[in-house]
Amino acid sequence: MCGICGKISLTGKNVTHRELKAMANTLIHRGPDGEGYYINKKRDAGLGHRRLSIIDLSTGSQPMANEDKTIWIVFNGEIYNFEELKEDLLKKGHLFKSRSDTEVIIHAYEEYQEECVKFLNGMFAFAIWDEGSQELFLARDRLGEKPLFYAETESSFIFASEVKAILANNEVERKVNLEALNIYLATGYILAPFSIIEGINKLPAATTLTFANGKTKIKEYWDFDPTKKENLSEQVWINKFKELFNDCVKKRLIADVPLGAFLSGGIDSTSVVAFMNNKNSLKTKTFSIGFREPSYNELDFSNLAAKFLRTDHQVLVVKPNIKKTIKKIVWVNDEPLGDTSAVPMWFLSEMTRKKVTVALSGDGGDENFAGYETYIADKLFSIYSHLPFRKLFAFIVPKVLPTSFKKVSVDYKLKQFVKAGDFTSRKAHYFWREIFSEEERRKLFLPNIFSKIKNPDVYTYFKKYFNKFKKGEFLDKSLYVDIKTWLVDDILVKVDRTSMGNSLETRTPFLDYRLVELLSKVPARLKLNKFSGKYLLKKAVSGIIPKSIIFRPKAGFNAPIPEWLRGELRSLLSGELSPSSINNLGFFNSEFVSTLISDYLRGKKDNSLKLWVLFNFDMWHKMFMS
Numbered sequence: 001m002c003g004i005c006g007k008i009s010l011t012g013k014n015v016t017h018r019e020l021k022a023m024a025n026t027l028i029h030r031g032p033d034g035e036g037y038y039i040n041k042k043r044d045a046g047l048g049h050r051r052l053s054i055i056d057l058s059t060g061s062q063p064m065a066n067e068d069k070t071i072w073i074v075f076n077g078e079i080y081n082f083e084e085l086k087e088d089l090l091k092k093g094h095l096f097k098s099r100s101d102t103e104v105i106i107h108a109y110e111e112y113q114e115e116c117v118k119f120l121n122g123m124f125a126f127a128i129w130d131e132g133s134q135e136l137f138l139a140r141d142r143l144g145e146k147p148l149f150y151a152e153t154e155s156s157f158i159f160a161s162e163v164k165a166i167l168a169n170n171e172v173e174r175k176v177n178l179e180a181l182n183i184y185l186a187t188g189y190i191l192a193p194f195s196i197i198e199g200i201n202k203l204p205a206a207t208t209l210t211f212a213n214g215k216t217k218i219k220e221y222w223d224f225d226p227t228k229k230e231n232l233s234e235q236v237w238i239n240k241f242k243e244l245f246n247d248c249v250k251k252r253l254i255a256d257v258p259l260g261a262f263l264s265g266g267i268d269s270t271s272v273v274a275f276m277n278n279k280n281s282l283k284t285k286t287f288s289i290g291f292r293e294p295s296y297n298e299l300d301f302s303n304l305a306a307k308f309l310r311t312d313h314q315v316l317v318v319k320p321n322i323k324k325t326i327k328k329i330v331w332v333n334d335e336p337l338g339d340t341s342a343v344p345m346w347f348l349s350e351m352t353r354k355k356v357t358v359a360l361s362g363d364g365g366d367e368n369f370a371g372y373e374t375y376i377a378d379k380l381f382s383i384y385s386h387l388p389f390r391k392l393f394a395f396i397v398p399k400v401l402p403t404s405f406k407k408v409s410v411d412y413k414l415k416q417f418v419k420a421g422d423f424t425s426r427k428a429h430y431f432w433r434e435i436f437s438e439e440e441r442r443k444l445f446l447p448n449i450f451s452k453i454k455n456p457d458v459y460t461y462f463k464k465y466f467n468k469f470k471k472g473e474f475l476d477k478s479l480y481v482d483i484k485t486w487l488v489d490d491i492l493v494k495v496d497r498t499s500m501g502n503s504l505e506t507r508t509p510f511l512d513y514r515l516v517e518l519l520s521k522v523p524a525r526l527k528l529n530k531f532s533g534k535y536l537l538k539k540a541v542s543g544i545i546p547k548s549i550i551f552r553p554k555a556g557f558n559a560p561i562p563e564w565l566r567g568e569l570r571s572l573l574s575g576e577l578s579p580s581s582i583n584n585l586g587f588f589n590s591e592f593v594s595t596l597i598s599d600y601l602r603g604k605k606d607n608s609l610k611l612w613v614l615f616n617f618d619m620w621h622k623m624f625m626s
Helices: 017-025 080-089 101-119 165-166 180-186 234-251 266-276 299-309 324-332 341-351 365-368 373-384 388-401 411-419 423-432 438-444 459-466 474-500 513-520 535-540 559-565 570-576 579-584 592-601 608-624
Strands: 002-009 033-037 046-052 070-081 122-128 137-139 149-152 158-160 200-202 208-214 215-220 261-262 285-291 312-318 356-362 505-507
Touching: 002 017, 002 070, 002 122, 002 165, 017 033, 017 046, 017 165, 033 070, 033 411, 046 070, 046 423, 070 101, 080 388, 101 122, 101 137, 101 208, 137 158, 149 165, 149 535, 158 165, 165 200, 165 608, 180 608, 208 592, 215 411, 234 266, 234 411, 234 513, 234 535, 261 266, 266 299, 266 365, 266 513, 266 535, 285 299, 285 341, 312 341, 324 423, 324 474, 324 608, 341 474, 341 513, 365 474, 365 513, 365 535, 373 474, 388 459, 423 474, 438 592, 459 474, 474 505, 559 592, 559 608, 570 608, 579 592, 579 608, 592 608
Parallel strands: 261 285, 261 356, 285 312, 356 505
Antiparallel strands: 002 046, 002 158, 033 046, 070 122, 122 137, 137 208, 149 158, 149 200, 208 215
């Protein structure tokens, strides 16, 4: 696991070691174990690398080249099938000088050119400079576990694992992308291909980019159709899943460094650890965190899972100096990120890294098996949307129900639900997670700023994924949309940035592309059965993990932000979002923000998520735009 960067000069001006090192220095957290650089003879192309050593500790340094040094690579990630690929490439006459998966990519590129990505099973972002053809080839893994950004200027093409590395080159103006900011305020994250900086783009998941002769070619190399089903029996599906999942876990246990797993006590992470136990001769090292606030604390379940699975379990009850920690989190997040679970993820990664270098996680289980409560809300909405009195409900419910500051409280869910009365099912699915509505964003933005936003309706970015398939059940389309948006640009961003911020590699068996393809063929009724999500997964792990964990209610991995903003973070909130601070930002209406704070502190409305989104953007802006 590493940090990568590079630059192609278009004007004849030399690429220098100094500028590559400046970019790479911003990525030290991603690769604390070493650094390396390559500049070609013409000095118009250069690559930089920061290394976190996982496999082939002695000979896996980068940038790495082929035998005649005409092809160079910098690579971030892990290729889980590299040993099988190596065998095939050896038969085709390729020679290897290391045991690393990096070298396998080089030879796969030599053999298959841009089609090489189709042979790779793993999480990856890499750049290949082909000296012979004078081409730069970038690629990102199918599910977007590893990040990759790029910028095209009049004088150069620049790429890196993070935005901050590109900014370190000083060729891109530090200017906020208003389209990205509008998306961020609506969702709490930024959809690819946008980045928060105008002129810097995210390479989307499952995409390659070829840069040659000053021109860019972007190509999607993988997708799946969630509407194509196979009519197999329930038991056959269970057997197919268990067989493949077992292999997905096995492939993610390859490492030359200590390895463990996150264990929240939910069905996903517990299932991962249960399958890990089958491969480990020693006790699996597992890690959990909890909070003092009861509705946010899940340690009882994680302790139960650890005891049942007999793991070497370590826990931490978070009593953070959050004022100091939040600045670290904002820095490593790289872009504004309003997902409150980035906070516990930071502390979990920090604790885990003290014992191991690699940790397996249960991410992706919800998107594959319909585990989120939003899918149940979709099903209920199909009934509610036909009721004649829904407008009356939408008027009465918010006035009758009191405001709660507990973790995703019932009153919050119900208020959100009735608001969506006149929406289509597709827009309602988007709306369940919307933070600032379009109407609220119009009030929040200064008029001269909002008028510059080309597409105020953020829902349209989600709608294009819904519209991709004409036939099929609504649940299947919703799962597809969430994988393409919420998972890639929020969940996996949070996991990558906070874990790599602590120099910890995370691996996700549920996101093996083979498993995603297999589960996309499973009928919707075996995922959401009546009003029970993860039906097939629950059946598959019955008898393997405790029943109390299999059938426990869904609980998100969130921090007690509502309580912190009214307590430990209150003074920081008031300072960061004060009228003078908001006015200095130059984007928002300070009176509207002050009303959000006032209503929240008086207990009138739980605006904690809205304030958290604004708070993170303000802190990010102060760090990155100065």
